[in-house]
Amino acid sequence: MTITAPPREPARRKQDVLGRLETELDVWVATADADGTPCLVALWFLWDGRDVWMSTRPGNPTGRNLRAGGRTRLAFGDTRDVVLIDGAVAAYASAGVPPAAAEAFAAKTGWDPRRESAAYDWFRVRPHAVQSWHGVPELRGRHLMRDGVWTV
Template sequence: MSDVARSREQRKADTLARLAAPVLDAWVATDGPYLVPLTLAWFEERLIAATDGASPTAKSLISTGRARIGIGPTRDVIMIDAVLERRLPVGEAHEVGEAYAAQNDWDPRTAGPDYVFLVLRPTRIQAWREANEIPGRTLMRDSTWLP
């Protein structure tokens, strides 16, 4: 464990770099008993998920309007609470679809009309590596980056 905790500015920069990195894999929890691995994209300060619109994850997220997202290993974690801003059928999501496909190794627009993009607005983002970074781990609150 490093004795020196990263500054808030460094944590934010590291978090944004991870969110924009190719193939953003995450664990997504919804209100139901569902914790699923999904590949996301970071676009215009939103997380974009793609899944079958009839899946339990999509149904739960659409019903409750919220998700908790975990990214990274336990010693370099990003935890995000997010709300569903909108649901877009893949055939109608041109700009979002382009952004998703550009960041990832798969284009859900080729998966068929049952797939949807779920646009999630982060309301809280936390990031830490070790116990010394737990104080001050909150980088965003109420959808606003902290100074």
């Protein structure tokens, strides 16, 4: 495959990232345990305009790692349309999740973890770094957010 499209300008890349955060249903969630054993799963998510919200069982590896590690990397797309988001994690039990976040999550996904008989925890990811690129021609300028501040 030959890439013939010119690289997108940073403002366009940011617009594309925000569009994906609004429309995608799943995000890849990368974590590691205290020994460094990696875990990668796809979870449904909600973007509220500032944070990414996800829910998963507290006893599974992803739930344990998110709670204990306090950080994650989220990923969208394939190797030709990459979005990476590094962020700090805050964990909430179902009783403590902000109702607006849980209700918006349920409206987007059609699933409300608070209504499950099994326990689900909630995780808020506040982005501190965002990268986006379409192949090698866009590697330059791929950093759209650093230290929690959009660079564009």
